[in-house]
Amino acid sequence: MLIRMLLASALVSASLVSFAAPVSRFNYLSVSIAPADPATRADRDVAVDVVFTNTGDTPISVVKWFMPDGEPEGDLFLLSRNGEAVPYVGPVIKRAAPTAHDMITLQPGESLTRTAELSGLYDLSQSGVYTIQYGVASAHVFGQPRSGRLGNRVSPDLTTQFDADDSARLTTVFSNETSKFIEGRKDSSSIASVLQKTPSALETILTQSIAYSGRCSASQQSAIVSAASAAQTMANGAVNYLNGTPKASARYTTWFGTFSTANWNEVKGHYVNIKTELDSKPVVYDCSCKKSYYAYVYPTQPYKIYLCNAFWTAPLTGTDSKGGTIIHESSHFNVNAGTQDYAYGQTAAKSLAISNPSQARFNADSHEYFAENTPALQ
Amino acid sequence: MNTLPFRKLIIAIAMAACFFLMPMASVAEPVQPEFKLDCAMRAPHHVRVGNPVPLTFDLHNRGDKAVAVLMRNTPFEGFLSQYLTIVGPRGRLDYGGAMVKRGPAGAGEYLRIRAHTKRTRTINIGAVYAFDTPGKYRIQFTGNLQDVTLQKGPSLPDELRPQTLTCAEIVIDIVPGKV
Numbered sequence: 043m044l045i046r047m048l049l050a051s052a053l054v055s056a057s058l059v060s061f062a063a064p065v066s067r068f069n070y071l072s073v074s075i076a077p078a079d080p081a082t083r084a085d086r087d088v089a090v091d092v093v094f095t096n097t098g099d100t101p102i103s104v105v106k107w108f109m110p111d112g113e114p115e116g117d118l119f120l121l122s123r124n125g126e127a128v129p130y131v132g133p134v135i136k137r138a139a140p141t142a143h144d145m146i147t148l149q150p151g152e153s154l155t156r157t158a159e160l161s162g163l164y165d166l167s168q169s170g171v172y173t174i175q176y177g178v179a180s181a182h183v184f185g186q187p188r189s190g191r192l193g194n195r196v197s198p199d200l201t202t203q204f205d206a207d208d209s210a211r212l213t214t215v216f217s218n219e220t221s222k223f224i225e226g227r228k229d230s231s232s233i234a235s236v237l238q239k240t241p242s243a244l245e246t247i248l249t250q251s252i253a254y255s256g257r258c259s260a261s262q263q264s265a266i267v268s269a270a271s272a273a274q275t276m277a278n279g280a281v282n283y284l285n286g287t288p289k290a291s292a293r294y295t296t297w298f299g300t301f302s303t304a305n306w307n308e309v310k311g312h313y314v315n316i317k318t319e320l321d322s323k324p325v326v327y328d329c330s331c332k333k334s335y336y337a338y339v340y341p342t343q344p345y346k347i348y349l350c351n352a353f354w355t356a357p358l359t360g361t362d363s364k365g366g367t368i369i370h371e372s373s374h375f376n377v378n379a380g381t382q383d384y385a386y387g388q389t390a391a392k393s394l395a396i397s398n399p400s401q402a403r404f405n406a407d408s409h410e411y412f413a414e415n416t417p418a419l420q
Numbered sequence: 421m422n423t424l425p426f427r428k429l430i431i432a433i434a435m436a437a438c439f440f441l442m443p444m445a446s447v448a449e450p451v452q453p454e455f456k457l458d459c460a461m462r463a464p465h466h467v468r469v470g471n472p473v474p475l476t477f478d479l480h481n482r483g484d485k486a487v488a489v490l491m492r493n494t495p496f497e498g499f500l501s502q503y504l505t506i507v508g509p510r511g512r513l514d515y516g517g518a519m520v521k522r523g524p525a526g527a528g529e530y531l532r533i534r535a536h537t538k539r540t541r542t543i544n545i546g547a548v549y550a551f552d553t554p555g556k557y558r559i560q561f562t563g564n565l566q567d568v569t570l571q572k573g574p575s576l577p578d579e580l581r582p583q584t585l586t587c588a589e590i591v592i593d594i595v596p597g598k599v
């Protein structure tokens with residue numbers, strides 16, 4: 043019901059301007075859905091096949107992120123189990139306005155089949171028969187046929203945001219419903235969640251536990267091992283430094299501003315937690331992100347770190363490096379430091395240390411740059 | 421096409437419309453005097469537990485020149501950073517969205533605001549915060565503008581001009597839902 047409510051909310055916003063109704067000339071997109079295989083064991087991915095067909099007599103352009111392509115595309119499905127809505131737990135994806143480049147054109151009569159993976163995106167922790175339906179509501183499901191050009195308004199994100207201005211053009215598209223037995227599974231950060239629930243004895247025997255999700259290639263896995271090791275070295279360096287006598291050193295004040303012993307110890311506590319994570323907690327590195335970002339995390343979900351395109355091309359150490367990115371992301375976890383992104387980049391982080399030290403002590407990039415220590419400060 | 425979801429939608433609209441209410445506007449002083457930007461948050465006064473919690477964010481350019489604003493750390497980028505602080509009956513709410521580390525800003529990350537106009541974005545904060553207990557929730561904007569410029573293109577990383585943005589806090593009353 044949650045998702046339907048979200049759709050409803052989009053429509054309510056819409057109604058402030060004018061009441062939205064499906065645009066009839068776009069009703070020629072037919073969507074059907076079927077399980078890729080009939081039942082799914084807990085150790086198998088859950089996939090559905092979605093068939094998009096243009097049943098009209100003119101070409102239709104569909105914004106491509108409403109068609110699953112193997113990468114998380116946001117909340118495109120309505121799932122329920124025993125009549126109860128199943129929550130979407132995948133990433134919330136932010137879109138720029140779609141351009142011609144983002145459109146897929148279906149000729150009259152043409153069909154396109156896409157396989158969507160639902161594991162990791164919806165809460166499939168309970169075993170049972172799940173009802174699955176494709177369903178989207180947005181002002182920008184469709185582009186202008188033929189011209190492939192859209193208006194210059196900002197596209198509303200399907201799940202979370204919508205411009206009131208855009209809503210007059212809101213369109214909804216639904217498929218049939220299909221059912222599938224799914225065996226309940228732990229979520230993709232299962233190693234972390236299992237270990238969090240087991241006695242600490244098990245944790246203490248672990249050293250630098252690394253797991254992968256989201257189809258990390260062999261070369262990505264080896265890059266992750268090196269990066270995690272570089273991050274470990276940086277965290278050790280930071281803790282060793284902060285274990286020294288507290289003082290208004292250049293290294294401390296450049297990144298964290300006004301010195302006091304209390305401030306110093308607060309920052310030290312953050313690095314001790316990050317070091318503990320990298321030394322002995324089960325960290326899951328996910329490679330499914332194909333965005334231009336470096337990386338992202340959900341602060342409430344330690345210790346899973348999603349690595350994106352800029353990460354793979356970053357240097358191993360030094361400013362904005364792979365190792366530093368892991369420090370940055372680890373600092374966001376609420377169990378470590380719960381940092382924010384008040385200021386990005388070295389220049390802004392240095393300014394923040396001067397203008398607002400209490401924010402600097404909770405700024406992720408400040409933690410990264412202190413740990414990278416490039417160029418080195420004493 | 422399956423018509424059932426549409427019926428459910430219509431019912432949901434009717435219910436939701438009952439408590440979708442009107443603005444509580446406020447104005448803040450800009451920090452850099454050449455950029456006269458202020459913001460306001462609006463939300464329904466009452467929302468039922470389990471329903472979406474729409475928060476509307478207005479960014480108003482009261483200056484005489486068009487400006488471009490980096491959308492990071494504001495509702496205009498969705499949920500890629502934590503720019504709200506929400507305190508409910510059980511204390512501060514955890515932010516359930518993502519925190520994204522990005523490289524230099526791209527042109528597409530700027531929001532252009534013409535002179536004496538505002539840009540508005542509505543987000544469903546119920547998607548990333550758990551408003552699961554009835555009671556009053558105080559919502560503060562704790563983000564900032566990481567770059568404000570008169571140019572069209574993105575600023576270089578060393579040339580970002582951050583600006584504090586202060587919005588008046590708002591309060592939403594979460595009321596018990598139907599069973």
Ligand SMILES: [Zn+2]
Binds near residue numbers: 370407
């Ligand atoms: Zn960050």
